[in-house]
Amino acid sequence: MSAEKRPGKALVIGAGLAGLSAAHRLSRQGWEVTVLEKEQQVGGRCRSLRDGGFTFDTGAQHIRDSYDSALKTAIEVGLGAELRIPEEEKGVFRGGGVHAFHSRSTNPAKLVPWGALGLRGGLGFAAASAPLARRYRSYNVRFPEWWRGGDGSTAAEFISRRGAGGRYAGFASAVSRYGLGAEPEEVSAAAYLAAVRFTLADRTGSFTGGMGSLARAIAARLDVRLSTAVEEVVVENGRATGVRARPSDGGRSRLHRAGLVVCAAPAAAAMEVAPGMCDVARGIAAGTLYAPGIVVNLGFDGAAGGAPGPVLIEPREGFRSSWMCSSGSKTAEYAPAGGSVVTVVFCGASARGMLASDEASALAGAVDEAARLYRVGGSAPSASRVHFHALAKPVAAPGHARRVRELRSAGSGIPGLVLAGDWTSSPTVEGAVRSGLLAADLAGNAPGG
Numbered sequence: 453m454s455a456e457k458r459p460g461k462a463l464v465i466g467a468g469l470a471g472l473s474a475a476h477r478l479s480r481q482g483w484e485v486t487v488l489e490k491e492q493q494v495g496g497r498c499r500s501l502r503d504g505g506f507t508f509d510t511g512a513q514h515i516r517d518s519y520d521s522a523l524k525t526a527i528e529v530g531l532g533a534e535l536r537i538p539e540e541e542k543g544v545f546r547g548g549g550v551h552a553f554h555s556r557s558t559n560p561a562k563l564v565p566w567g568a569l570g571l572r573g574g575l576g577f578a579a580a581s582a583p584l585a586r587r588y589r590s591y592n593v594r595f596p597e598w599w600r601g602g603d604g605s606t607a608a609e610f611i612s613r614r615g616a617g618g619r620y621a622g623f624a625s626a627v628s629r630y631g632l633g634a635e636p637e638e639v640s641a642a643a644y645l646a647a648v649r650f651t652l653a654d655r656t657g658s659f660t661g662g663m664g665s666l667a668r669a670i671a672a673r674l675d676v677r678l679s680t681a682v683e684e685v686v687v688e689n690g691r692a693t694g695v696r697a698r699p700s701d702g703g704r705s706r707l708h709r710a711g712l713v714v715c716a717a718p719a720a721a722a723m724e725v726a727p728g729m730c731d732v733a734r735g736i737a738a739g740t741l742y743a744p745g746i747v748v749n750l751g752f753d754g755a756a757g758g759a760p761g762p763v764l765i766e767p768r769e770g771f772r773s774s775w776m777c778s779s780g781s782k783t784a785e786y787a788p789a790g791g792s793v794v795t796v797v798f799c800g801a802s803a804r805g806m807l808a809s810d811e812a813s814a815l816a817g818a819v820d821e822a823a824r825l826y827r828v829g830g831s832a833p834s835a836s837r838v839h840f841h842a843l844a845k846p847v848a849a850p851g852h853a854r855r856v857r858e859l860r861s862a863g864s865g866i867p868g869l870v871l872a873g874d875w876t877s878s879p880t881v882e883g884a885v886r887s888g889l890l891a892a893d894l895a896g897n898a899p900g901g
């Protein structure tokens with residue numbers, strides 16, 4: 453860090469995982485950091501709530517064992533002992549039943565659920581993956597490499613070019629919805645291949661207390677002002693010198709001054725608070741589309757039975773949901789002794805179609821679908837919650853990796869203002885955390901920082 457960029461006061465907009473991770477690293481670098489969050493709680497799209505003794509994750513459902521930045525950050529903030537990554541099987545629902553497969557992180561051939569795909573599906577998978585296998589000798593590659601290859605076309609084009617339609621296409625849809633929350637027609641081939649990797653290879657888990665524990669633990673060490681909505685980044689003499697923020701429930705706006713501002717709000721909010729960003733940053737923010745997602749959590753007094761890991765559902769099976777999981781894939785602590793939590797997730801086209809529906813019908817649909825997958829004794833859930841996310845995950849459409857690289861080199865265009873958030877990285881918990889850590893590291897020398 454250059455002499456004139458010595459740590460001073462820093463403001464972070466947004467207490468999602470990106471903003472909190474940025475604040476965490478900045479404060480370790482010696483900055484005096486304040487985080488401003490418009491909601492009454494931290495965590496953004498990665499929160500948990502307690503209801504009748506059950507823990508429900510309202511947005512993000514799983515961390516994965518490849519999430520280096522998120523896992524390291526969790527350990528740094530004292531969550532090491534709370535991490536739970538069970539050795540559970542994942543499954544694909546096909547032909548009226550769940551075909552289980554094990555997550556492994558080594559030999560790619562062993563990762564593929566051959567039995568679930570059947571002969572034709574297996575041949576389709578091999579055809580679609582051959583170029584990848586040639587390109588990456590080692591399966592255990594990092595995200596950036598995957599995002600670069602195949603960034604120019606959609607997953608659907610990639611699959612049909614390889615002549616691997618038919619049965620494999622159903623599996624591809626399930627993976628795309630599970631990993632990226634969107635259809636193969638919407639996401640790039642590279643993003644889809646990354647999703648194949650973490651669907652098949654990574655083990656999934658959570659924390660005692662739910663996914664929201666991560667945000668809560670990071671925030672516990674920081675100065676976070678809740679219910680404080682930032683209205684604008686203040687720019688004086690071409691440099692960000694603070695923000696103007698107002699209590700979310702009304703009241704007077706106030707000027708907060710700082711030598712550094714990190715904006716870790718979703719793309720549309722970033723454009724609103726910092727309209728003076730450079731053309732590249734504004735163009736990328738304006739072009740960021742989000743896929744919807746609906747999460748229905750069901751708490752049962754009895755055991756769920758059935759596959760404990762996440763179960764991907766092929767669209768043709770007559771479900772509206774894209775995947776389900778039970779507390780078995782997270783931690784036993786999600787339910788009181790003897791009970792279970794089943795989470796039903798709607799993504800992609802079916803979530804888009806359901807956004808206008810009410811909570812009661814989403815709940816009724818989820819209960820029916822859960823009963824097809826889990827033995828919950830025909831009982832009604834003793835607790836339940838429905839969460840509609842119109843903007844669940846930024847769509848990793850073709851060109852996403854290129855746009856991320858362009859944004860990284862252009863910066864915000866406003867000295868003193870650095871951007872973060874999953875839309876500047878990848879649409880996951882790991883992407884959000886990594887973007888925050890990177891923003892903090894860039895703060896000393898980025899063009900916009």
Ligand SMILES: Cc1cc2nc3c(=O)[nH]c(=O)nc-3n(C[C@H](O)[C@H](O)[C@H](O)COP(=O)(O)OP(=O)(O)OC[C@H]3O[C@@H](n4cnc5c(N)ncnc54)[C@H](O)[C@@H]3O)c2cc1C
Binds near residue numbers: 465496497747841875
């Ligand atoms: C249904 C669903 C399921 C998912 N499943 C998974 C999963 O299993 N695994 C996975 O890795 N990822 C998953 N994700 C994605 C993951 O949750 C997100 O990528 C990640 O949480 C985004 O973090 P973020 O900090 O970038 O944004 P956010 O979490 O959206 O945080 C932004 C914060 O900024 C605040 N804010 C906005 N505007 C202002 C303003 N003007 N002033 C002050 N504050 C402001 C917001 O209130 C919010 O708290 C899922 C997401 C959803 C919705």
